[in-house]
Amino acid sequence: LREQDLRSFLPEVQAVVFNVGPKDLFSTPLLEPSVRAPEKISPPSKLFLNPRYTFDSFVVGASNRFAHAAALAVAESPAAAYNPLFLYGGVGLGKTHLMQAIGHQVAAKNPNAKILYITSEMFTNELINSIRDDKTLSFRNKYRRIDVLLVDDVQFIAGKESTQEEFFHTFNALHESNKQIVVSSDRPPKEIPTLEERLRSRFEWGLTADIQSPDFETRIAILKKKAEISELSVADDILAFIASKITSNIRELEGALIRIVAYASLNDSEISLPVTDYVLKDLFTPQKDKTNISIDLIKKISAEYYSVRIDDMSAKIRTKEIATARQVAMYVARKLTSASFPKIGEEFGGRDHTTVLHACEKMESAVKEDPEVAEAVEKISAAIKKYTPQSV
Structure with missing residues (x-):
């Protein structure tokens, strides 16, 4: 034998x-x-896939239609066209939902497919443990013998030399074997700081798709879908009221709905507009305080402070003085208004929301480290508040 x-x-x-x-x-x-x-090999699995994150439960709107179509195409024919698929966008906009929906769809079509969903933190921790326990062969066999690899929040491997090295070789092994790779991040590859160029270029081999904040109609549709799935009865005017007040992300929308229903149930009361306003007042107050401040006013005062023309703030001029004035104005707009990153980008010459995100992050650090920037933000903000005394 x-x-x-x-x-x-x-x-x-x-x-x-x-x-x-x-x-x-x-x-x-x-x-x-x-x-x-x-050495024992840990078999890949379909673990960590949330049963709620399917294509059926995903609400499609103008802000995510392209990303949804790309994800669906990958799920229907893995590694056929878009490999890798790189999804990016802000927190709570549906990146994880789409990634896991791909996993569910592939598993439904091919039950024998080896699918693995992980976060970049899980990948890093598992790599560290494998090195410590002298099980790197097992680690590599696990990740390089799967059919679909879904990696969430890949931006967190930036700056981690060993993790990037291992992920680079894992990526190559899977790509050369015609296996599907899907990764997500809060920004596009070119804007991830300290990411190795060889990884950046590989992330751009396939298709990059962004997800933006949902518009009003999509926010209502998301709330209706959440209510339907959870078998909750909530009037349309209540849903519209919530959608008009919460514009940042889907998690906050869904969290607000759950909060209202829980309050009404525990207090044996009806879900009315006054009740909704009362229960969610801590979420609404900041937005109410910001409604009177316009981005045009912010641009005007910022331009005056830096002695540049207002039109230059929206133009594709990149001189240091104008770029600084523009970035400070974007940062102040984010702080003093309820405008989303895409909306602010539109007001500054139709710039992409990731450009605004980058500017805000850069200015957030500059305010702490550069006294001149901190003074500029303080004086510009004070001048804006003088023009809108009832707003803040």
Whole structure:
């Protein structure tokens, strides 16, 4: 009986080891000693897929239509066209939902497919543990023998040399084997700081799709879908009221709905507009305080402070003075208004929302480190508040 014969009957067996006693001088051994058992390989699985995150439960709108279509195409034909698929957007906009929907769809079409969803933090921690326990072979076998790899928040591997090195080789192994790779981030590859150029270029090999904040109609549709799935009865005017007040992300929308329903249930009261306003007042107050401040006013005062023309703030001029004035104005607009990143981008010459995000992050750091920038933000904000005394 040979090892391969056993494997044909028991394919799930990881290794076969024969124990052979001392050789008898008057007999021929019946079994040849086998080679040493290989290091155990953790089989890839479909673990970590949230059953709620499917294409059926995803609400499509203008802000995510392209990303949804790309994800659906990948799920229908993995590694056929868009490989890798790189999804990016702000927190709570549906990146994780779309990634896991791909996993569910592939699994439904091919139950034998090896699918793995992980966050970049999980990948990093598992790599560290494998190095510590001298199990890097097991780690590599796990990640390089799967059919669909879904990696969330890939921006967090930036700056981690060993993690980037391992992910680079994992990416190459899967891509060369025609396996599908899907990654997500809060920004496009070119805007991830300290990301190695070789990884950046590979992320751009396939298709990059962004997800923006949902518009009013999409926000209402999201709330209706959430109510339907959760079997909640909420009037349309209540949903419209919530959608008009909460514009940042889907998680806040869904959280607000759950909060209202829970309050009404625990207090045995009806879900009315006054009740909704009362329960969610801490979410609404900042937005109410910001409604009187216009981005045009912010641009005007910022331009005056830096002695540049207002039109230059929206133009594609990149001189240091104008770029600084523009970035400070974007930062102040984000702080003093309820405008989303895409909306602010529109007001500054139709710039992409990721440009605004980058400017705000840069100014957030500059305010703490550069006294001149901190003074500029303070004086511009004070001047704006003088023009809108009832707003803040």
